[in-house]
Amino acid sequence: MESxxxxxWTEEEVKALLSVWxxxxxxxxxxxxxxxxxxxxxxxxxLQELGVCRDWKQCRAKYKNLKYEYRTVKYxxxxxxxxxxxxFFHDLDAILRYEPVTQLxxxxxxxxxxxxxxxxxxxxxxxxx
Numbered sequence: 001m002e003s004x005x006x007x008x009w010t011e012e013e014v015k016a017l018l019s020v021w022x023x024x025x026x027x028x029x030x031x032x033x034x035x036x037x038x039x040x041x042x043x044x045x046x047l048q049e050l051g052v053c054r055d056w057k058q059c060r061a062k063y064k065n066l067k068y069e070y071r072t073v074k075y076x077x078x079x080x081x082x083x084x085x086x087x088f089f090h091d092l093d094a095i096l097r098y099e100p101v102t103q104l105x106x107x108x109x110x111x112x113x114x115x116x117x118x119x120x121x122x123x124x125x126x127x128x129x
Contacts, residue, residue: 009062016050017062018091027095070096
């Protein structure tokens with residue numbers, strides 16, 4: 001099977017990527033890692049074992065695109081627009097649901113600090129003393 005930069009991912013290839021991505025150790029390594037070339041080299045090797053011939057750059061690009069599309073649909077759903085949809089939304093939701101995201105929180109002195117919250121949890125309010 002020939003693969004190139006412009007070659008579209010088949011449904012089977014995306015499913016294979018999602019199955020590798022869903023592994024706990026992979027999710028853990030991808031979260032919060034900025035320099036993740038090594039992780040995607042490993043993912044590309046795992047995909048090759050599953051019969052998917054993609055290089056690490058293609059895997060990273062597909063990962064980023066799927067994550068972006070998921071967040072776009074998730075934001076639309078949270079805003080009340082249920083018309084937006086994507087093919088692998090439920091699979092991605094299972095993978096990304098518990099991924100911490102960094103949000104800015106205002107401190108008492110007016111500065112902002114980064115805090116980690118869960119995607120699917122509502123923020124708790126602390127009582128002011």
